[in-house]
Amino acid sequence: MNRRNRCRAKLRLYPDPILTTVCEPVGDDEDVSGIIRDMMHILTNSKTGVGLAAPQAGHTKRVIIANTNNDGYLVMINPKITTFSSDWVFGNEGCLSYPGRLARINRMQWIGVDWQSEGRLNMEGDFIYLGARIIQHEIDHLDGKCEVGE
Numbered sequence: 001m002n003r004r005n006r007c008r009a010k011l012r013l014y015p016d017p018i019l020t021t022v023c024e025p026v027g028d029d030e031d032v033s034g035i036i037r038d039m040m041h042i043l044t045n046s047k048t049g050v051g052l053a054a055p056q057a058g059h060t061k062r063v064i065i066a067n068t069n070n071d072g073y074l075v076m077i078n079p080k081i082t083t084f085s086s087d088w089v090f091g092n093e094g095c096l097s098y099p100g101r102l103a104r105i106n107r108m109q110w111i112g113v114d115w116q117s118e119g120r121l122n123m124e125g126d127f128i129y130l131g132a133r134i135i136q137h138e139i140d141h142l143d144g145k146c147e148v149g150e
Contacts, residue, residue: 009038009057011046014098014149018055023062023142026077026116035059036075036118042096043073049096051134053141056097064138068131076115079139082124083112091133095148097141103148107133 038057043049051066062078087109110128
């Protein structure tokens with residue numbers, strides 16, 4: 001691999017100001033393959049991560065990657081929660097960008113999400129329990145917030 005193509009992805013840690021930046025939507029013709037590559041590099045080299053948002057990799061675009069049921073990574077471009085339960089569940093959460101911190105966070109028990117796939121297909125899906133928690137956490141990052149760090 002030549003030097004130009006080598007991945008330079010670095011996990012952003014608190015207090016990096018990018019972690020509080022509200023991310024921009026990805027445009028219809030915008031290439032985010034480099035962002036996804038950086039995010040996958042960080043996530044797959046993490047021992048504990050189950051999700052990552054673009055600002056954690058130094059990018060301000062609305063992209064998340066989540067492993068919602070331990071069968072692989074799901075890339076979500078411009079994810080948007082469209083439906084949700086009225087039931088909330090407390091649970092402990094950590095965050096790769098806030099190492100060593102845990103917080104007890106109240107999250108919606110299930111959510112419906114619309115997004116675009118890595119291939120830019122329009123997708124929708126329902127997520128429950130841990131999958132819903134992971135996606136809500138990562139979308140919070142896209143909105144410049146992380147309750148684990150507060």
